[in-house]
Amino acid sequence: MSYLSTTDFAEDQKFVDRFRQTMRGDLELSWMDVAREPVSCRPQNERRGLTFRDLDVGSYGFTEMPERIRQNRSFAPRGAALPPGLPDLQAEVNRKSEVWAYNVEGYYEEAMTRQWNATTDIPWDELQQTELPEEIGKAYAQLLTFLTEVEMIATDVPAKWMGRLNADFFEVKNFIATQAMDEARHTEIFRKRALSTGYGLMRASAHNEFNLKFLRDADSFAEASLALHLQAEGMVLTLFRFSEYISPTEGDKKLFRLVMQDEARHVGYGMQHLKWVLDHFPERRELIHHHLDEAENFVFGGGYATEVVEPFIILSGKGLKKEQIAEGVRITNAFQLKQIEEYFERLAKCGLPERRERSRLWRLVDLNRQAMAAIAPSTSVPHA
Amino acid sequence: MALRFPSLAFFEALQREMRAERERFARLGFFDTIFGIRVLPESPGAAAEFVLGFEVFDCVRVAEGLAGVETDFVAEGSFSAWREMLDNIHALGAADAAHSFNTLTHFGERLSVRYDDPDRHDKVYRFAESIQEFLDLSARFDFDYPDGSRPPARRQLRRTAT
Ligand SMILES: [Fe+2]
Numbered sequence: 001m002s003y004l005s006t007t008d009f010a011e012d013q014k015f016v017d018r019f020r021q022t023m024r025g026d027l028e029l030s031w032m033d034v035a036r037e038p039v040s041c042r043p044q045n046e047r048r049g050l051t052f053r054d055l056d057v058g059s060y061g062f063t064e065m066p067e068r069i070r071q072n073r074s075f076a077p078r079g080a081a082l083p084p085g086l087p088d089l090q091a092e093v094n095r096k097s098e099v100w101a102y103n104v105e106g107y108y109e110e111a112m113t114r115q116w117n118a119t120t121d122i123p124w125d126e127l128q129q130t131e132l133p134e135e136i137g138k139a140y141a142q143l144l145t146f147l148t149e150v151e152m153i154a155t156d157v158p159a160k161w162m163g164r165l166n167a168d169f170f171e172v173k174n175f176i177a178t179q180a181m182d183e184a185r186h187t188e189i190f191r192k193r194a195l196s197t198g199y200g201l202m203r204a205s206a207h208n209e210f211n212l213k214f215l216r217d218a219d220s221f222a223e224a225s226l227a228l229h230l231q232a233e234g235m236v237l238t239l240f241r242f243s244e245y246i247s248p249t250e251g252d253k254k255l256f257r258l259v260m261q262d263e264a265r266h267v268g269y270g271m272q273h274l275k276w277v278l279d280h281f282p283e284r285r286e287l288i289h290h291h292l293d294e295a296e297n298f299v300f301g302g303g304y305a306t307e308v309v310e311p312f313i314i315l316s317g318k319g320l321k322k323e324q325i326a327e328g329v330r331i332t333n334a335f336q337l338k339q340i341e342e343y344f345e346r347l348a349k350c351g352l353p354e355r356r357e358r359s360r361l362w363r364l365v366d367l368n369r370q371a372m373a374a375i376a377p378s379t380s381v382p383h384a
Numbered sequence: 385m386a387l388r389f390p391s392l393a394f395f396e397a398l399q400r401e402m403r404a405e406r407e408r409f410a411r412l413g414f415f416d417t418i419f420g421i422r423v424l425p426e427s428p429g430a431a432a433e434f435v436l437g438f439e440v441f442d443c444v445r446v447a448e449g450l451a452g453v454e455t456d457f458v459a460e461g462s463f464s465a466w467r468e469m470l471d472n473i474h475a476l477g478a479a480d481a482a483h484s485f486n487t488l489t490h491f492g493e494r495l496s497v498r499y500d501d502p503d504r505h506d507k508v509y510r511f512a513e514s515i516q517e518f519l520d521l522s523a524r525f526d527f528d529y530p531d532g533s534r535p536p537a538r539r540q541l542r543r544t545a546t
């Protein structure tokens with residue numbers, strides 16, 4: 001059973017008497033006399049409308065919010081008067097630095113205006129008219145299977161943490177609510193596309209799922225965000241751009257452009273969050289490295305598993321012939337180098353430039369370089 | 385007189401077309417970025433440079449020259465690479481699978497995206513569909529190239545698996 005009230009209100013004489021008085025027209029009105037801060041909020045940019053940033057005033061705003069939220073432990077909206085007797089809801093995250101990000105309010109507004117619809121915004125008719133060669137269709141269906149698997153957990157993670165954040169962090173809660181919606185739409189679109197290829201869903205990936213479990217089971221929101229928003233989604237963002245590049249049709253390209261837009265916001269939040277943490281709490285640097293060590297181990301295992309990499313090779317080489325595979329390996333290598341390079345660039349921008357030296361992902365880069373060197377150069381080789 | 389690519393007038397025409405499509409761009413959402421276009425000449429000479437600024441649902445700034453302008457990224461390529469993309473858009477009404485902006489820039493094979501700040505660079509991703517639909521608007525008007533040649537006339541959009 002759910003939470004049991006400590007009061008039986010129907011039997012509580014004081015409560016019942018007060019209710020009767022009110023309904024006889026004898027109003028108490030004490031809530032009206034609470035001293036409140038007068039506010040004036042209007043759009044800074046009329047064309048944009050009234051944004052959360054326009055509401056950043058005084059005690060209602062986020063700029064003056066302290067690092068530790070000791071006052072509001074209830075559902076009270078930030079800035080409301082807190083009467084005695086509000087419940088302590090025991091939010092798990094009460095430190096601003098664990099969740100806050102520069103521009104989180106901007107990412108939220110952007111997310112709200114850039115929502116799209118997997119059912120109606122994709123030219124499904126046109127996609128259905130295009131028959132894919134069997135090996136391309138199967139490889140694409142396998143990639144879509146992997147992505148469907150990834151997006152489901154990407155939905156679960158923000159949703160899991162949303163209710164665990166202190167109510168004062170509502171801009172973050174709202175942002176991760178848009179993320180959960182985005183990821184749900186990604187699960188939807190990849191499933192729909194997999195089934196519309198005619199090949200359906202192919203094989204789930206154990207390696208991938210261990211990585212997803214790691215993301216889901218993070219001990220804290222800060223760890224979950226570091227591994228999900230910045231690391232995993234950063235890798236996925238480059239992967240979406242690559243998927244657009246290798247997509248077989250215009251409709252598929254549009255599909256990947258739409259998902260990459262959403263993904264880039266999630267990564268943007270992750271970057272601005274890590275930047276916030278390092279700017280305000282540089283002593284957490286070492287902890288962050290330790291967490292990234294393990295996150296990178298998992299992402300290597302998940303992102304480089306056979307059933308993930310082989311579809312990329314077939315799709316980028318456009319087939320299974322020997323020379324197509326060689327071309328596919330070359331292009332996939334270039335993609336993986338680009339993916340790692342962009343990951344380190346983002347970390348450096350957040351204030352973690354030394355990660356490049358500490359990371360074991362370089363071992364992987366070396367493997368890639370060796371593989372590329374072993375393949376005869378081709379005029380059509382893309383250079384990362 | 386026909387518009388010419390590359391020129392300020394060409395990008396102003398794109399800006400007008402975007403304004404006429406306000407509902408479509410509002411549906412795509414906030415589009416806040418400022419980026420550069422650099423068209424490198426085929427033989428030694430100065431590049432043609434333009435800056436495009438977007439805010440809320442509009443293209444609010446089109447200007448020539450990138451010197452001293454702070455941009456999120458600069459899309460750069462040879463005249464022939466830009467021409468190939470524009471010819472394709474003009475012939476088909478929208479870029480085909482081989483000529484989308486992301487595909488052309490992804491590995492920097494035909495066009496490349498130059499940037500200093502990875503966070504600002506990610507706006508290429510954050511506004512990918514808006515950028516593509518903005519470029520696709522070039523199918524709507526006639527223009528020519530410096531040698532007087534024109535992009536191919538419109539033909540039926542062919543949807544193919546590559
Ligand atoms: Fe996603």
Ligand SMILES: [Fe+2]
Pocket residue numbers: 154183233262263266
């Ligand atoms: Fe995401």
